[in-house]
Amino acid sequence: MAGQAEAMRELAGRIAAALEAADLAAFRDLLHPAAQWGPPGDPAPPCRSREDVLSWYRQARDSGARARVAETVVSGDRILVGLKVTGTAVADRRGGEYDRWQVLTVRDGQVAEIAGFEDRAEAQAWAGMVPGR
Numbered sequence: 001m002a003g004q005a006e007a008m009r010e011l012a013g014r015i016a017a018a019l020e021a022a023d024l025a026a027f028r029d030l031l032h033p034a035a036q037w038g039p040p041g042d043p044a045p046p047c048r049s050r051e052d053v054l055s056w057y058r059q060a061r062d063s064g065a066r067a068r069v070a071e072t073v074v075s076g077d078r079i080l081v082g083l084k085v086t087g088t089a090v091a092d093r094r095g096g097e098y099d100r101w102q103v104l105t106v107r108d109g110q111v112a113e114i115a116g117f118e119d120r121a122e123a124q125a126w127a128g129m130v131p132g133r
Helices: 002-021 024-030 050-062 089-093 120-126
Strands: 031-038 066-075 078-086 098-107 110-117
Touching: 002 024, 002 066, 002 078, 002 098, 024 031, 024 050, 031 050, 078 089, 078 120, 098 120, 110 120
Parallel strands: 031 110
Antiparallel strands: 066 078, 078 098, 098 110
16 A cells, blocks of 8 residues: 555656646656546536647647646545646736646546646545645
8 A cells, every 4th residue: 555655646746747847748648548627526527538638738838827836635546736827817817826726536547537626625525635634
């Protein structure tokens, strides 16, 4: 079990580095081919493949959006990623930056699902963590 926990922490570090650098090639290597991304529990998420997820990131990057990774927390097969987002209309309205969280579910060593949240406590609950920790 300790080996799996260490592998998850290492994967969380690789994810943070790829997101910080906006390195789509590095992020691609971390995504399962059938990776899905969308609102939590959405039965038909807008991104239904690795290429869909990468396309979304590419469009966001090309439009000027940037994200700084503020935290990564591992809980079992999930990684909570806290982001500070800039370069968007929402960020401009909120003083230049806003918080966003993603919960990444890992299967077979790759990110298989990504759910996005505006509230950290909701993201923590989705990840199976105790809110506030």
